[in-house]
Amino acid sequence: MSTATTNRTGGMKIDLTVLGPILALVALIVIGILLNPNFLSYGNITNVLARSAFIGIIAVGMTFVITAGGLDLSVGSMAAFIAGLAILVMNTVLPSMGGGYGVIAVGVLVALAAGLVAGAVNGLLVTKAGIEAFIVTLGTMGIYRSLVTWLADGGTLSLDFAMRELYRPVYYGGIFGISWPIIVFAIVAILGEIVMRHTAFGRHCAAIGSNETVARYSTVAVKRVKTMTYVLLGLLVGVAVVMYVPRLGSASASTGLLWELEAIAAVIIGGTMLKGGFGRVWGTVVGVLILSLIGNILNLTDMVSPYLNGAIQGIIIILAVVLQRKGGAE
Amino acid sequence: MTPALALDSVSKSFGPIEVLHGVDFDLRPGEVHALIGENGAGKSTMMKILAGYLSATDGAVRVDGEPVRFASSDDAEARGIVMIHQEFNLAEHLTVEENIFLGREMTGRFFLDHKKMQAKTAELMQSLECRVAPTRRVSSISVPDKQMVEIAKALSRNLRVLIMDEPTAVLTGSEAKVLFKQVRRLREEGAAILFTSHKLDEIMEIADRVTVLRDGEVVAHGPVADFTEDSMAAAMVGREVSDLFPPKRKGGGEVVLEASNVTSGRAVEGASVTLRKGEILGIGGLVGAGRTELVEALVGLRNRSGEVRLKGETLPAGDVAEARKRGFVYLTEDRKGAGLLLEKTLRENLTLGVLHRFAKPLIDRKAEDAALTKAIEDYDIRAPQRDMKVGNLSGGNQQKLLLAKVMLADPDVVVIDEPTRGIDIGTKQQIYELIHRLAGDGLSIIVISSEMPELIGLADRVYVMHGGKITGELEGDEVTEQNVIRLATGLSVAREDAA
Amino acid sequence: MKRLALTTALVGLAMPLSAETIGVSIPAATHGWAGALNFHAERTVERLEEQYEDLDFVLTTTPDPGTQVSDLEDMVATRNIDALVVLPFESEPLTGPIQRIAESGTWVTVVDRGLSQEGIEDLYVAGDNESFGRIAGEYFVENLEEGAKVVVLRGIPTTIDNERVEAFQGALEGSGIEILAMEHGNWSRDDAFTVMQDYLSRYPEIDAVWASDDDMAVGAIAAIEQADRTDEMWVVGGAGMKEMVQRVSEGDTMVPVDVTYPPSMISTAIELTALAVMNEGLPVSGDFIIASELITQENAESFYFEDSPY
Helix, strand or coil, X not given: CHHHHHHCCHHHCCCXXXXXXXXXXXXXXXXXXXXXXXXXXXXXXXXXXXXXXXXXXXXXXXXXXXXXXXXXXXXXXXXXXXXXXXXXXXXXXXXXXXXXXXXXXXXXXXXXXXXXXXXXXXXXXXXXXXXXXXXXXXXXXXXXXXXXXHHCCCCEEECCHHHHHHHCHHHHCEECCEEHHHHHHHHHHHHHHHHHHHEHHHHHHHHHHHCHHHHHXXXXXXXXXXXXXXXXXXXXXXXXHHHHXXXXXXXXXXXXXXXXXXXXXXHHHCCXXXXXXXXXXXXXXHHHHHHHHHHHHHHHCCCCCHHHHHHHHHHXXXXXXXXXXXHHHC | CCCCEEEEEEEEEECCEEEEEEEEEEXXXXXXXXXXXXXXCCHHHHHHHHCCCCCCCEEEEEECCEEECCCCHHHHHHCCEEEECCCCCCCCCCEHHHHHCCCCCCECCCCECHHHHHHHXXXXXXXXXXXXXXXXXXXXXXXXXXXXXXXXXXXXXXXXXXXXXXXXXXXXXXXXXXXXXHHHHHHHCCCEEEEECCCHHHHHHHCCEEEEEECCEEEEEEEHHHCCHHHHHHHHHCCCCCCCCCCCCCCCCCEEEEEEEEEECCCEEEEEEEEECCCXXXXXXXXXXXXXXXXXXXXXXXXXXXXXXXCCEECCCCCHHHHHHCCEEEECCCHHHHHCCCCCEHHHHHHHHHHHHHECCEXXXXXXXXXXXXXXXXXXXXXXXXXXXXHHCCHHHHHHHHHHHHHCCCCCEEEEECCCCCCCHHHHHHHHHHHHHHHHCCCEEEEECCCHHHHHHHCCEEEEEECXXXXXXXXXXXXXXXHHHHHHCCCCCCCCCCC | CCCHHHHHHHCCCCCCCCXXXXXXXXXXXXXXXXXXXXXXXXXXXXXXXXXXXXXXXXXXXXXXXXXXXXXXXXXXXXXXXXXXXXXXXXXXHHHHXXXXXXXXXXXXXXXXXXXXXXXXXXXXXXXXXHHHHHHHHHHHHHHCCCCCEEEEXXXXXXXXXXXXXXXXXXXXCCCCCEEEEEEECCCCHHHHHHHHHHHHHHCCCXXXXXXXXXXXXXXXXXXXXXXXXXXXXXXXXXXXXXXXXXXXXXXXXXXXXXXXXXXCHHHHHHHHHXXXXXXXXXXXXXXXXXXXXXXXXXXXXXXXXXXXXX
């Protein structure tokens, strides 16, 4: 095999599939620095990273679902529903438990458990009932969205004021000057990258997304792995909600609106294939940061009308994918 | 006579690797020309250059003596050069008729003229003796029928040159005969036909001239009358190929697999099978007789009723992972659709079925690499690069990799479905030897094959299936072509002692 | 212009003779204000149905203009409504359908969002977006010094948002107050939080924030608290959300005042319509404009509704 390695000249060529998203991110950072000196300030960087955390944590889970050939449109409304549920439960147990960290622990457990269950429902409907993921999650998307509207009676569910003060540090606090959402996002991303690249589960996801029949004939437990991707995603939605609730202490029908599309967009910008078969978590992280930075830079300048925010995001998404396809073609 | 299509010292490189080295070739009007060679010899590449799918790195393509540069396959088609690929180029969800006229639909004044297209399709299919209705969806028809649709599609064009990459690989003997009839008709009409095949007897039957490729070079060419099957095989492999099959051995220890009264949907009905340790058991029958379905039901890829006992213990139905754990594995006939991930590397494919052994819980990349190195050695897998995509390997090397992958599960019982489909003769021989070696090591092997010599040459004992049922069992001297065919077509065996 | 007395007068009216059906079509509760609108509509319908046996209501909530048109068609076709109370999702696409219903002799009450042609509806009940922006602007002019710097959080890009912002800018004209930036927070807490964070990064000096909606004010305040700049600026929202009214009444320095845009205007519209269909000839047609008011610590109590979700 020594001849094979000497024959390769590919080292010189720029691999756009790898570099594309990173180049876009670097370009955005350079633009940001040029346009506003505060861009690199500690405060701004913390803000951008922390606000990326919700979508980011969800997008890491979405990477697995998409890599295994699935899709989940329900995550945005699932997040809203879980946030509403957690707030409701915390407010309900508050009188009997009399406040304190116990109430928050209950809220966190409810959020994680609800995420797990919601993910399992999606997963089992896809694998056991054999309904297309698009249809299943389109359905659950509508269900969770109206459930949260119903829970909130059309208005806003707000966490009890005293609890909010107690819970607040989970979003605003941190250690060594790094806020908790950023730390959690980083941990989720690193674990996600390891699971995707270095475990049997990650490899099985890619195999299933690449060719489900081959995976089945190779004795991979196709249904179990596919279900697990949705369960994992649901759990991560729960984690995102645990970070989200302390930020504003409320949830309403407009919570998490379009998060599913942002998460999917981040996954695709990062180089994961929409049809499945190949996924990379670090790319998703880059994708999430790209999307956040576009909004941040537009807010920091008057150069472009904010009406065009969506258009710029759209162009970046398409451009990122075009670059990757071109890079992958030869 | 000016050749209809010719190559003038054509070379072709993919990246740094040259796969064709200065090939000269000519194809004349009114001839059937066979292109043969081992897998990876460059046949497909050469055909794709002739049909405009690839462009030559060096040298010239000539049409009627004039050098041309095809911008695309459409360019070549406009000049009457049509190629039928090994992988079908059909839109699965469209009907037969829609596929045949795709891109060249006949229209009435405003709308599509379905009546006219259907009539024309029916006529084409009839000339191919294929009874598929023009309105059937392609996804619902069988593989040989799909091949016929491809051929009908080609015939429906004004073609001067027809190029076919292994057209008979998925056809039965009688279907191939029908195809040859059409090929002869085209030849009489003055068309030039080029095809590849690994079935040397076919080539003797239908071809006028033969070109032999080896490692990207033409090593022999001339009228077919100058060749024998043996000399063709020798030219392809570069050495004498005699005795394709190792000598028969006497198999048979204790029973390792025992299935009784297995039924699966409408494909398999009440089949009972016994398999002994160290035995090579053949399953014969025509395409569609239920052979693949039977073994898929046994191994757990398909629902079934009836009992299967593996080494004395009952095997649960529909649990292929459990079967693998207990040492019972299946190597699919559908290498590309169900066997290998074409977009992934050799390493990822090799370990896919037994990843748990390498993951503790992180995958041990070094152990994986070591397993690949061993597989490449043990199974003589010839890959230009270790980290290449499996889809870029030749068919023979894919098959060897698939075999290595299945064997990595350390099975006691292995089913090999069509072990040498679409594989050159040199690799075939390697695989036969391998199967024998495995059986000698105490493995029990079931071989399903549509190739009669293969079945007869390999198997110690043969079950023959017809219409979902096992119609007979043959052993020793009874395993003859005549007996297998009689059972496969639903007749009983003509035994001397029965008279 | 406030005529609350008129609605309360309804309670004492005599029972009518024939059964009448009133259709009510409003946008779905996708944000706080619309949620309150739904709350008030449902409560009013419930109360009136209980009060009058011969009065039936059909209440639909719609997520988009297309669905609203279908809803209206269904109401006319299957429920044969005698009167319609409608808050058009968007003016342009609904003008035609509502006009046809009006032409068929059905009483039409349009709420808040005017149709693009005049003279279609029998009764028009609306808040006043112009005064909503102007009153906030006037408060800024009175309480800020010349050269003060303010940032604005706009709503979802619509006519309503434009009217409010133009009036706000108009009120500030000539005062010497500088508007640093106006980005869209889309009437959403989360979006407003993000935009405000970026404002805080971008401008070292901000004296006041006009959030143009209480939901956005909540998000903006959270961002200001995070940046620890609560002493530097105050925030004016709008619409009269419970939480905000409470802060005003408690004398919170961050939230000195609020501006009303009462979602309960739907109750006014439904009750007036009921009055009209059950008492033919009663003079209730015309325009009924509910101007915005400034909520201050002194009057806050009268704007606080304990059981409202908003």
